[in-house]
Amino acid sequence: MTSPLRTPLHDEHVALGATIVDFAGWEMPVRYTGDIAEHTAVRTAAGLFDLSHMGEIAVRGTDAEAFLDDALVGRMSAVALGGAKYTMMCAADGGVIDDLIVYRRDWDHYVIVANAANKDVVLDELFDRAEGFDTDVEDDSAEIALIAVQGPRAQGIVMEMTARGADDIEAMRYYTAAHVLLEGDVHAFVARTGYTGEDGFELFVGADEAAAVWRLALAIGEPHGLIPCGLSSRDSLRLEAGMPLYGNELTRETTPFDAGLGRVVAFGTEKNPRGDFVGRAALEAARDAWKASEEDGASHARRLVGLVGEGRRAARAGYAVLSPGGAEVGVVTSGAPSPTLGRPIAMAYVPRSLSEPGTRLGIDVRGRTEPMTVVALPFYTRTA
Structure with a gap:
């Protein structure tokens, strides 16, 4: 061990x-x-x-920006010197491998911060995706x-x-x-x-x-x-703050669009086109499906929502979300008492038809239904 x-x-x-x-x-x-x-x-x-404990991975070389544009869903070539960008590494099927922050320390030097549990997976993926690019990938975490x-x-x-x-x-x-x-x-x-x-x-x-x-x-x-x-x-x-946690809101079975984070995927525009990147085709399909569900009102499409409780018992990750009629309709991804709000809060995936703010749902908390109300994320936003 x-x-x-x-x-x-x-x-x-x-x-x-x-x-x-x-x-x-x-x-x-x-x-x-x-x-x-x-x-x-x-x-x-x-x-x-x-x-x-977080992973720090250095990417250096003349092809560093081109390589990261291919490997990640964000456009790293657009990050200015001394800039940072929240992005994701996705698999070819669009599933999220990890969410990352990438810092540009020099024109040919980036630092990727990966989640501790995913560092080795991200590193292996980067090594594989670096083939054909003039770039070095190095684990600087230690x-x-x-x-x-x-x-x-x-x-x-x-x-x-x-x-x-x-x-x-x-x-x-x-x-x-x-x-x-x-x-x-x-x-x-x-x-x-x-x-x-x-x-x-x-x-x-x-x-x-x-x-x-x-x-x-x-x-x-x-x-x-x-x-x-x-x-x-x-x-x-x-x-x-409504920030996702990998393994909870983000997994290999979710795309950025599932989590309401489609904005981090840069497809390019007619005036500013972008080439291919790993997962592009699958993510385009996910984007189109998301748009279609909004237009036709598809009730089955799931949404990540915020929930605020009325009692004191907090929902936890994995607890079932219940419809007003008591049917299981979703699952809590994260939940805890909110010290700032003074009430239990949670994030959960639920059907689109139950995702509007004000919708009343229930959470099965160890065999007892606790009432909760859908709210817009985030729960808290700083004022200054």
Whole structure:
């Protein structure tokens, strides 16, 4: 049996009294002080997350942009230097292999961040798809630590952490990145990205410098209300923000269109055409089927919706969604109590005929039907 992996920050988590769990083959902190406290800190001040279990894959070479345009559903050649893009890798049949964020660090150098559980699959697919392109694909995960500062006070905290580059942090737009020098002479690639629904930054640093950066963030951030946060609060934060989780909302059996994320697939236009890419034909068919179901009102086509409960019992992934008449019509993909809303929330796939906001449905919560109402996603949107 393979032992769980540990991030470069494992000892820091243990010293802080974190509860450690096995997650995607990694020993990761699920919580420190408590789920609600950590969730609330990110919504009101700032939270510090260890994301070093994620995969970092470098793509370099003269054909790097052409290769990624072929391998992924997004148009990576359109990403500016210092830019980032949310995208997906799909199979030939249109199923989602993983959802990714791709950063352009140089004209011939991209970094792909893959989900921890899917890193090896994504890496193998990239190796296979790189045939015929002048490009190198390399797994840099072991050399890179990824630390996130998320919340309304994140910008000020990260600016204070920098020895050089604070102006770049302040000027940074969402989904852009810059090279900065942190206190302690640590070189970092800092991106204004995150998975919480709040403003925030993700810092790519050398694995051997991770502990120093973590301690720096705590020392500077704690007076501003920053606390370390675990996987549990990260999940409730992303759920409130309506962000999909691979293995829940996204799987090999779903296309981006099923999840309401068809916008991430770039087919090109008459004025700005795009060539072939892996999964294009299947995704075109999925797009056309989606459009047809909207036009003819097909009741069988499924939709990913938000659900808000009336009681206190939360729906969980895998629970059955019930029609007003009690028939099973769908399945919950993610569910939890919402600290921000004070009510249970969930995402679920249901038939199109039951997907309109205001529709009342039920969830089978351990043999008892809990009433829930369909709402538009996301559940929570930050105001500034």
